[in-house]
Amino acid sequence: xxxxxxxxxxxxxxxxxxxxxxxxxxxxxxxxxxxxxxxxxxxxxxxxxxxxxxxxxxxxxxxxxxxxxxxxxxxxxxxxxxxxxxxxxxxxxxxxxxxxxxxxxxxxxxxxxxxxxxxxxxxxxxxxxxxxxxxxxxxxxxxxxxxxxxxxxxxxxxxxxxxxxxxxxxxxxxxxxxxxxxxxxxxxxxxxxxxxxxxxxxxxxxxxxxxxxxxxxxxxxxxxxxxxxxxxxxxxxxxxxxxxxxxxxxxxxxxxxxxxxxxxxxxxxxxxxxxxxxxxxxxxxxxxxxxxxxxxxxxxxxxxxxxxxxxxxxxxxxxxxxxxxxxxxxxxxxxxxxxxxxxxxxxxxx
Numbered sequence: 138x139x140x141x142x143x144x145x146x147x148x149x150x151x152x153x154x155x156x157x158x159x160x161x162x163x164x165x166x167x168x169x170x171x172x173x174x175x176x177x178x179x180x181x182x183x184x185x186x187x188x189x190x191x192x193x194x195x196x197x198x199x200x201x202x203x204x205x206x207x208x209x210x211x212x213x214x215x216x217x218x219x220x221x222x223x224x225x226x227x228x229x230x231x232x233x234x235x236x237x238x239x240x241x242x243x244x245x246x247x248x249x250x251x252x253x254x255x256x257x258x259x260x261x262x263x264x265x266x267x268x269x270x271x272x273x274x275x276x277x278x279x280x281x282x283x284x285x286x287x288x289x290x291x292x293x294x295x296x297x298x299x300x301x302x303x304x305x306x307x308x309x310x311x312x313x314x315x316x317x318x319x320x321x322x323x324x325x326x327x328x329x330x331x332x333x334x335x336x337x338x339x340x341x342x343x344x345x346x347x348x349x350x351x352x353x354x355x356x357x358x359x360x361x362x363x364x365x366x367x368x369x370x371x372x373x374x375x376x377x378x379x380x381x382x383x384x385x386x387x388x389x390x391x392x393x394x395x396x397x398x399x400x401x402x403x404x405x406x407x408x409x410x411x412x413x414x415x416x417x418x419x420x421x422x423x424x425x426x427x428x429x430x431x432x433x434x435x436x437x438x439x440x441x442x443x444x445x446x447x448x449x450x451x452x453x454x455x456x457x458x459x460x461x462x463x464x465x466x467x468x469x470x471x472x473x474x475x476x477x478x479x480x481x482x483x484x485x486x487x
Contacts, residue, residue: 204385209432294381
């Protein structure tokens with residue numbers, strides 16, 4: 138384990154070290170900002186399956202859905218600039234979409250009615266921007282936009298990206314690069330060399346992640362079949378392409394820094410609206426009650442987003458109480474017990 142913690146945050150380092158020592162974690166980083174100051178910045182373990190490459194301060198990891206708020210912020214940034222309007226139809230920007238009832242707000246708040254793609258696809262097709270985006274446009278609505286909510290597990294980033302490309306010609310990755318944080322959609326060759334290799338916590342992890350969670354979940358995360366295989370997740374198409382719902386690559390410092398930078402990324406009024414509840418009810422994909430904002434999930438005390446496999450980022454809801462933001466990124470795909478332990482440690486120190 139390497140890195141630093143500010144005085145008073147030593148228990149966070151103890152918790153992280155225990156995760157590494159027990160084997161619950163094999164390679165990860167954790168960072169936390171309090172009132173804008175970086176108080177936790179730790180990394181440890183290995184960046185490769187062969188255990189030959191130690192995790193470094195700049196090692197990138199795939200964070201899956203923990204990157205969804207960053208993709209949302211790319212669209213919100215252009216809403217702030219006036220290039221996109223929140224309550225205009227998606228089809229006004231994405232011409233091939235062709236349906237007038239779904240708005241940009243619906244897309245950001247997981248209410249657009251397209252959480253799964255109807256056409257069976259391969260991983261290569263899902264990582265082909267034009268192919269996957271066209272398949273989304275051709276899929277019938279699961280519900281009339283705005284009448285229900287369900288996390289758009291794999292489709293979220295392509296819907297937002299199609300809006301952005303139609304409005305400005307930019308990709309999600311293009312806009313995120315202007316944020317000045319170490320979070321990326323579509324890696325350059327230099328950045329791809331910084332990536333950690335993912336590994337499954339147990340051999341059955343891909344199947345366990347899809348099976349037994351309901352029909353909509355299975356259709357949303359199980360198409361394309363094989364997307365969670367290590368050869369896909371460690372492959373060049375995953376690292377250099379854009380599937381912005383799930384293939385963000387980040388350091389913990391970069392992902393926590395994104396949250397700390399939100400006041401400079403978005404103007405105060407839009408940031409307040411973006412973090413406010415937009416859709417509150419039973420999430421048809423998650424099969425539980427959820428409160429969604431314009432890109433984040435929140436409850437009374439926390440706002441953020443976790444990713445399948447264990448990465449997570451978030452903090453105090455709207456910053457009124459403790460004003461902290463934390464991120465945990467991992468290469469070992471398993472549950473959220475590791476990030477939960479570190480959130481608990483940070484909050485106990487606060």
